[in-house]
Amino acid sequence: MSIFQIDLRTLSGDETTLQPWSDKVLLMVNVASRCGLTPQYGALESLHNRLADRGFAVLGFPCNQFGGQEPGTAEEIARFCSHTYGVSFPMFEKIDVNGPDRHALYGELTAVPDGDGEAGDVQWNFEKFIIDTSGRPVARFRPGTAPDDPALLKEIESRLPR
Numbered sequence: 001m002s003i004f005q006i007d008l009r010t011l012s013g014d015e016t017t018l019q020p021w022s023d024k025v026l027l028m029v030n031v032a033s034r035c036g037l038t039p040q041y042g043a044l045e046s047l048h049n050r051l052a053d054r055g056f057a058v059l060g061f062p063c064n065q066f067g068g069q070e071p072g073t074a075e076e077i078a079r080f081c082s083h084t085y086g087v088s089f090p091m092f093e094k095i096d097v098n099g100p101d102r103h104a105l106y107g108e109l110t111a112v113p114d115g116d117g118e119a120g121d122v123q124w125n126f127e128k129f130i131i132d133t134s135g136r137p138v139a140r141f142r143p144g145t146a147p148d149d150p151a152l153l154k155e156i157e158s159r160l161p162r
Contacts, residue, residue: 004017013074021059023055025132027156029129031070033081034070034071035125044087044089047153048089054160056156059089113140127143128142133159139155
């Protein structure tokens with residue numbers, strides 16, 4: 001099955017897949033509202049806006065598996081992201097990214113190694129995965145990598161149409 005065919009729900013509860021974004025380079029990020037890395041939302045929003053017209057999108061996946069740092073309801077998460085960081089990029093329902101209830105999407109993503117060749121479980125909130133337009137996960141950046149990190153930007157830019 002293609003990554004674009006995996007069933008998802010938006011933060012507002014609508015059923016979807018990644019098919020609507022199949023023509024874009026994607027940056028998928030597991031996010032949380034009460035984390036020391038939460039300010040990355042601002043840089044993710046800037047990146048999304050700056051590259052959207054070139055065929056790029058950030059997709060956010062709230063997760064409460066790391067220190068209980070995303071305890072809110074879908075409505076609370078949406079309100080926080082919108083009011084605090086002006087998030088306009090697509091957000092999806094809260095999911096598990098590790099463990100026995102790992103969402104199928106993250107089953108695919110966690111098979112991708114990071115720059116050190118390490119695959120497997122997501123380490124913390126704000127781990128980043130780049131997906132090319134064929135639906136192939138092509139790069140992984142650990143949580144401490146900022147959305148404006150030169151290596152991450154170079155990887156995204158190399159996938160975008162010229």
